[in-house]
Amino acid sequence: MSEQLRRDMECEGLLACFHGLKELDKECFRALVGAENPLTVDEIADAVDRERSTAYRAVQRLLQTGFIEKNQINYDQGGYYHVYSPTDPSQIADDMQRMLNDWYAKMGQLIQEFETKYDRSDASAPPVEG
Known part of the structure; x- marks a missing residue:
C-alpha cells in the first residue's frame, strides 16, 4: 500500500x-x-x-x-x-467511493483486531520478569 x-x-x-x-x-x-x-x-x-x-x-x-x-x-x-x-461516470465514481468506504471500514476493523491481539498491556499477557 x-x-x-x-x-x-x-x-x-x-x-x-x-x-x-x-x-x-x-x-x-x-x-x-x-x-x-x-x-x-x-x-x-x-x-x-x-x-x-x-x-x-x-x-x-x-x-x-x-x-x-x-x-x-x-x-x-x-x-x-x-x-x-x-x-455514467458519476455512477462509476459512486461505486468506487462505496468500495473505498467498505475497504476503509474493513481495514479499521483489522487494525483494531491487531491492536487487541498484540497489546502487551493486556492483563492476560504473561508478566515480564526482570
Missing part, C-alpha cells in the same frame, strides 16, 4: 487499482468513451487493433465491473446484436 501511495497515478489507474483491470481493458473503455455512439465488439476490436475474441474478454471484464453497459438491438427481420457504451 505504501508503494501505491508513493507512485504517481492517473485517474485511469483507479480502474486497475479497484478492479484489477488490464491495459487492454482500459483501452477498450477509452474507445467506448471516445465514440459518439455505442459500439459492437467488432468495432471495439477494430478501435484497439485486437482480435475480436481478445476484445470480447476485455468487454466482459468491463461489464462485470460495471464500467460499461450492454444493450440489445433487434433486427426487423429477426435476430439481434449487442452494443456497448460507458456507464
